[in-house]
Amino acid sequence: xxxxxxxxxxxxxxxxxxxxxxxxxxxxxxxxxxxxxxxxxxxxxxxxxxxxxxxxxxxxxxxxxxxxxxxxxxxxxxxxxxxxxxxxxxxxxxxxxxxxxxxxxxxxxxxxxxxxxxxxxxxxxxxxxxxxxxxxxxxxxxxxxxxxxxxxxxxxxxxxxxxxxxxxxxxxxxxxxxxxxxxxxxxxxxxxxxxxxxxxxxxxxxxxxxxxxxxxxxxxxxxxxxxxxxxxxxxxxxxxxxxxxxxxxxxxxxxxxxxxxxxxxxxxxxxxxxxxxxxxxxxxxxxxxxxxxxxxxxxxxxxxxxxxxxxxxxxxxxxxxxxxxxxxxxxxxxxxxxxxxxxxxxxxxxxxxxxxxxxxxxxxxxxxxxxxxxxxxxxxxxxx
Ligand SMILES: Cc1cc2nc3c(=O)[nH]c(=O)nc-3n(C[C@H](O)[C@H](O)[C@H](O)COP(=O)(O)OP(=O)(O)OC[C@H]3O[C@@H](n4cnc5c(N)ncnc54)[C@H](O)[C@@H]3O)c2cc1C
Numbered sequence: 001x002x003x004x005x006x007x008x009x010x011x012x013x014x015x016x017x018x019x020x021x022x023x024x025x026x027x028x029x030x031x032x033x034x035x036x037x038x039x040x041x042x043x044x045x046x047x048x049x050x051x052x053x054x055x056x057x058x059x060x061x062x063x064x065x066x067x068x069x070x071x072x073x074x075x076x077x078x079x080x081x082x083x084x085x086x087x088x089x090x091x092x093x094x095x096x097x098x099x100x101x102x103x104x105x106x107x108x109x110x111x112x113x114x115x116x117x118x119x120x121x122x123x124x125x126x127x128x129x130x131x132x133x134x135x136x137x138x139x140x141x142x143x144x145x146x147x148x149x150x151x152x153x154x155x156x157x158x159x160x161x162x163x164x165x166x167x168x169x170x171x172x173x174x175x176x177x178x179x180x181x182x183x184x185x186x187x188x189x190x191x192x193x194x195x196x197x198x199x200x201x202x203x204x205x206x207x208x209x210x211x212x213x214x215x216x217x218x219x220x221x222x223x224x225x226x227x228x229x230x231x232x233x234x235x236x237x238x239x240x241x242x243x244x245x246x247x248x249x250x251x252x253x254x255x256x257x258x259x260x261x262x263x264x265x266x267x268x269x270x271x272x273x274x275x276x277x278x279x280x281x282x283x284x285x286x287x288x289x290x291x292x293x294x295x296x297x298x299x300x301x302x303x304x305x306x307x308x309x310x311x312x313x314x315x316x317x318x319x320x321x322x323x324x325x326x327x328x329x330x331x332x333x334x335x336x337x338x339x340x341x342x343x344x345x346x347x348x349x350x351x352x353x354x355x356x357x358x359x360x361x362x363x364x365x366x367x368x369x370x371x372x373x374x375x376x377x378x379x380x381x382x383x384x
Pocket of ligand 1: 046130
């Protein structure tokens, strides 16, 4: 019996398990292989929807479904918190004492947000990186009647790099509609020397920021908040006063991968960019937000990584070489990008081809809305 263990039932873990299950259908049916997903909550959360709790009236309940409902019948689900991954013994230990052995291991434990790493974040700042945070931001926006809004980033890398720009554009459009734009200054703080990490996207976004009257501050890495003076301070020594402060919280990888010695303190697993193996281990893969790859931490990244890992696992179990094309990750990512006023664009790229975002239009905005609605029937089940 070959044991395939997938840690994490997010988009990456769910999809890879379903794909491996299909490739090894005959082996599973004959009792020669087993695929198990381990997840702490047993619930699958569609995180891109958090932005729409803050900006579109999305109820948090529509963003959660039982993980079991997304997994093919041939995949087993174990609900429990993973406390230790022992790479020498090839065993995973859960908080309830269970020990699960593996022959092939996929680590898809995602990223954690750490707002508490910035003193006064909880009382002074807002975010949309959890359902609760997004609902609180919605309340703050409802109560907002004008003043200075500052949007910033309190640590790199973070999930969905375009998200803070998207929220800035959506808030700007909302305030115009509510007749509050003239009485509001909007400031966008980028941690690097331009509006966005990828140059071509920055070239697209910078004139839009200017057109919308949003002031861009570059090299502004959020370091501290002074609640008395209501200013946010950067590592670079700049200060910006705010009435409403929206910050992307610091992120780290899962605690268990750090404590198990698989990743350094930041928690990102050292990952081969083509095979997605954790470096030095041909029986362990990392996928999705858990990796240290220099790519967007996005569901889309996990979506395009999963078939590569599934192919490589199937090849090992079946004793063949991985297919030349399917078994190599090319860095493919594809994300919709909201611009506001019912418009959007598309970021499609890979390791060798930077994105060339099309001129914002209604089609890409609608594309994002349709994708959000159809997600439950498509990506995690391996249907697109
Ligand atoms: C506001 C926001 C907007 C976004 N917008 C987009 C977008 O437009 N497009 C896009 O592609 N991506 C977007 N993303 C990013 C996307 O949601 C993530 O990149 C994606 O969910 C990563 O998938 P994953 O499988 O790696 O991790 P996750 O989906 O986070 O899943 C990790 C799983 O591991 C489990 N886990 C972790 N530790 C343990 C443990 N110790 N024991 C047991 N289980 C554990 C968790 O319970 C969780 O189920 C957005 C994210 C946010 C927050």
